[in-house]
Amino acid sequence: MERTVKKCYNFSVRILVIGDNTSFHTHRWLSSYREAGFEVKAGGFEEGEELCEKFPTKGKGKLKYFLSMPDFRKIVQDFKPDLIHAHMAGNYGLIASLSGIPYVISLWGPDIIETPFRSALHRNTIKRVLHRALLVHTDSHMVSWLLQKIFEIPAEKIVVFPFGVSQNFLSWNIKKSENGTYLVTHRKLEKVYGHETILRAIKILKGKGIDFKLFVASFGSESENLKRMCEDLNISDCVIFTGRLSEENLASLLAQSHIFISAALSDTTPNSLLEAMALNVFPIISDLPVYREWVIENLNGFYFEPGNYADLASKIEKAIQNRQVLEHAVRLNRLIVENLADWNRNFKEFTRKIFKIVESLSS
Numbered sequence: 473m474e475r476t477v478k479k480c481y482n483f484s485v486r487i488l489v490i491g492d493n494t495s496f497h498t499h500r501w502l503s504s505y506r507e508a509g510f511e512v513k514a515g516g517f518e519e520g521e522e523l524c525e526k527f528p529t530k531g532k533g534k535l536k537y538f539l540s541m542p543d544f545r546k547i548v549q550d551f552k553p554d555l556i557h558a559h560m561a562g563n564y565g566l567i568a569s570l571s572g573i574p575y576v577i578s579l580w581g582p583d584i585i586e587t588p589f590r591s592a593l594h595r596n597t598i599k600r601v602l603h604r605a606l607l608v609h610t611d612s613h614m615v616s617w618l619l620q621k622i623f624e625i626p627a628e629k630i631v632v633f634p635f636g637v638s639q640n641f642l643s644w645n646i647k648k649s650e651n652g653t654y655l656v657t658h659r660k661l662e663k664v665y666g667h668e669t670i671l672r673a674i675k676i677l678k679g680k681g682i683d684f685k686l687f688v689a690s691f692g693s694e695s696e697n698l699k700r701m702c703e704d705l706n707i708s709d710c711v712i713f714t715g716r717l718s719e720e721n722l723a724s725l726l727a728q729s730h731i732f733i734s735a736a737l738s739d740t741t742p743n744s745l746l747e748a749m750a751l752n753v754f755p756i757i758s759d760l761p762v763y764r765e766w767v768i769e770n771l772n773g774f775y776f777e778p779g780n781y782a783d784l785a786s787k788i789e790k791a792i793q794n795r796q797v798l799e800h801a802v803r804l805n806r807l808i809v810e811n812l813a814d815w816n817r818n819f820k821e822f823t824r825k826i827f828k829i830v831e832s833l834s835s
Contacts, residue, residue, distance in 0.1 A: 485830050488551055489514035489524075490544075490567060491559030496719075497580070497635055497743070498559060499523035504819050513551050516564065521691075521716065537563045541570060548573060554830050555606075562587045562594070565601040574833055576607040576826070581740035582664070584615055588623075599623050606829050609822070611635055611741040614762050631825060635743045636815035641750040644723045648752075652683040653792050654729040656753065658722060658744050659736060661692030666735030666758065668701060672781035675705045677788060684710065684792065686733075689725055691716040726751040730798075731791050734758060737778055741765065746813045749805035754798045756787050766808065772801040 487505050491498040493516035502514035502524055515525030517536050527547060531539035548556075548571055556575035558568035561583040568575035588595040602608055602623050610616055611634040619625040648654075655674075659665040667688070674686055688698070688711060695713070702708045717725065726732075732748035734757045741762060748755055749766070755773040757763055767773035774791060776783040791798060 484509070484511055485555065485827065486511040486551065486553045487555055487557055487826070488512075488548065488553035488573075489557045489559070490516055490564045491524075491578075492516050492518050493522050493524040493526055494518045494520040496523060500635070500638075500815070501557065501559070501578075504815075505823075508819070508823055510823075513547075513553070515547075534563070537567055541567065545571065554833070555826065558605075561598050561601050565605070566597065569601045569604050574606055574829070575604075576609065576829065577602070577605045578609040579611075579615060579740070582738065584610070584618065585740065586738055605629075607631060607825060609633070612762050613765055615740055631822065633818040633822070634741045634746055634813045636813040636818050637743070637746050637750045637809060638719065638815050640719050640723050641726070641747050642810065642814065644727050644751060646727045646752050648730060649728045652685060653731065653795070654725075655684055655686040655731045655733060655788065656689060656725060656729040656748070657686070657733045657735075658689040658717075658726075658747075659734055659742065661688070661690050661694040661698060663694060664737055666737050666779065667694065667698050669735040669758075669779055669781045669784060670733055671698065671701050671705060671707065671711070673785035673788060674707050674711060676782065676785035678707055678710055680789070682789065682792060686711045687714060687725060687729065688712065689714045689717050689722060722747070723751065726753050729753050730795060731756060731788060733784070733788070735776075735778070735784065736760065739763070746809055749802075750809040750813070752802035752806060754791055754802055755805070756784065756791060772804045772808070 487510050489501050498514060502512060505512040515527045517527055517529045517540055528543040529536050529540050544567060553573060556568045556573050558564040558575050558577045560580045561577055565577045588598040602625055608625055608629055609631050613632055616630050616632050619630055620627055657670060661667060699713060702711050726748055732753040732755045734742060736758055739760050739762055745755055755767055757775060758778040759775040769775050774787040776787045
């Protein structure tokens, strides 16, 4: 990829990536930009296990983004980026819009399908951030429609592609466990992702004597609450909390697993779904409109009513009882990911747009 970039463009580009510094997604952008030959710096203001630089922070909660602006401006002055790549519109997008530096923005989901509809102030702020951006990246065609119809963003300023899967997931050796059925969820442990629904469904399945293990392969603010819930429901013996996994360990777990579960209450295209599809893990997901871009009921996945743990338990039981029938579905899912969600290919196309933007700014 680096050779391609240098062949097409004879100048370097300095990118400042700002986003959740504890998120794998932010770190992936940092690594990909660096591998492609960009001068890049990445960081944010979040507390927790850092994958990218932790910027100096003042204040708590949402106020920290405003109170930390003087220190952020110092970072901008020192690094002198050609372009800022902000992740999420309501916090880092707003910061980018106040920085005086040209910026592009990647939307993550809640920042565009929830935050703008809390009040007129939220909506107008997000709209202003989006209009000032030189490029708006989303992982969903549904969100692209929303951007055009509700926020009046020109179609030519929108680029649609999922965060996608790396070559690790596409090249990993798939060997499913023969020790019962492995269920897996690796959504972040936050309330919006509905893990309580999953655990209550597990209680029903255990009561029926079904042989399975659930791997909760993630981390988040709800971790301890969910572990206590497992004890209260008497399901701790069939639920394994792995904590944060490296990409290699996650790929290894998915390669052994049979069924992927997502109980999100609100979402755009989840990378976790694409990673599961890449490694032949059958998806059972809450019935949200955005997922229709990837999964058709009874063809390559099952849907359940959001928050309905009895419905989820029924769908999991159906999948376990028909594992041989799922083989066609997982093969189809693999083809979908290979053709539409290859991170390296999508990122390469994105960098071409970045270079064109920087060229236009310097001309």
